[in-house]
Amino acid sequence: MSISVLTQKLLAINELKKFHQDLIEDDFSGLLYATFLHQKENWGMLSEGWKGFHSSKYKHYDFDWPATKGVVSHKWFGIKAQFNPTRFISSSAKVDTETIQNRKCFxxxxNLPEEQRGVLFEDQLIVLCNPAPIFNEHFTISHIEHKPQSILTNINLMMRLTKATGGDYSIFYNGPNCGASAPDHFHFQACPANELPAENDIIHHPEKFRILFSDEQFSVSVSENYLRNIIIIKSKTIDSTVKVFNSIYQLLQEINRISSEPMMNLLTFLNEEEFYLVIFPREKHRPDVYFAEGEERMLVSPGLVDMAGILVTPLQKDFDKMNNELIEKIYGEASLEQKKFNTLIDMISK
Ligand SMILES: [Zn+2]
Incomplete structure (x- = not known):
């Protein structure tokens, strides 16, 4: 990557000010919003994708699992299905090594389309608009160099990015084997805060999660009966968040008996000056229904967005078919299996 290529791809503050008059250079979330407005106006592929997103259909599913017999249950969390045909390419993407090696990295x-441009973060990441959005504003925040998707050395960067958005945006990460459609090119994604159901569940229902550890610096809690097995690190500082994450990363390696990156999706956000890092450890990338034959087959390919409560279905037939039992099955297969999760809980509690 040459400096001149990078320069061509960056939006100048004056270009952005046309879309956001009061914008100042160190207002990072202002820069993101202005980038979105600029690109929607100037990049045809995004304005098409954005229109596609706005014609998405939704269905809502309530859960209180397991339902208690004879008791009128308070449905405390919900899952949405989003029928969004513009996601077809991403959900059906082949991500095997050979396919990845033989395609042009997008x-x-x-290789970016000429009109696709963005803003820099810490001279190493470029914030770009995702042309097939799942949210009104949906960013891909990729490294300016071509290097593999990997979290261990980048978790601090993820937290700094979270801090820079000042609570306006949530940041997420898909591991190379569980949701990233470019496993060979390092990237995060971002969406407006409070859009993901899991984020609201965690903030508004802390009593539904079991605290394993808590002191003045940080706390670690886990889900119970939430369909997905998740670990929540909450802290006032980036340093302690990163330290706890590193320990859990190691435990996940031990449990899975691997030395490479354990399959996971991550979600980070700021709420009332506290950092949240939510780990969704994974067992499988794609559920059995993805590989089923004929009518049984469903195009669902869960990444962080799906795991956090918005199941994206690019095909109408899958959207029509979705129901509580299928959601339970998809999450059950995609999440770290219960036995391993219980072992992890024991290890963290020690
Ligand atoms: Zn690349």
């Missing part, structure tokens, strides 16, 4: 600056 996150490399050299």
């Amino acid at each position: 996150l490399c600056l050299n």
Whole structure:
């Protein structure tokens, strides 16, 4: 990547001010919002994708699992299905090594469509608009160099990015084998805060999660009866968040008996000056229904967005078919299996 290629891809503050008059250079979330407005106006592929997103259909499913017999249950969390045909390419993407090696990387600056431009973060990441959005504003925040998707050395960067958005946006990460459609090019994604159901569940229903550890610095809690097995690190500082994450990463390696990156999706956000890092450890990338034959087959390919409560279905037939039992099955297969999760809980509690 040459400096001149990078320069061509960056939006100048004056270009952005046309869309956001009061914008100042160190207002990072203002820069994101202005980038979105600029790109929607100037990049045809995004304005098409954005219209596609706005014609998405939704269905809502309430859960209180397991339902208690004879008791009128208070449905405390919900899952949405989003029928969004513009997601077809991403959900059906082949992500095997050979396919990846033989395709042109769509996150490399050299290969971006001419109109696709963005803003820099810490001279190493570029914030770009996702042309097939799942949210009104949906960003891909990719490295300016072509290097593999990997979290261990980048978790601090993820937390700094979270801090820079000042609570306006949530940041997420899909591991190379569980949701990233460019496993060979390092990237995060971002969406407006409070859009993901899991984020609201965690903030508004802390009593539904079991605290394993808590002191003045940080706390660690886990889900119970939430369909997905998740770990929540909550802290006032980036340093302690990163330290706890590193320990859990190691435990996940031990449990899975691997030395590579354990399959996971991550969600980070700021709420009332506290950092949240939510780990969704994974067992499988794609559920059995993805590989089923004929009518049984469903195009669902869960990444963080799906795991956090918005199941994206690019095909109408899958959207029509979705129901509580299928959601339970998809999450059950995609999440770290219960036995391993119980072992992890024991290890963290020690
Ligand atoms: Zn690349």
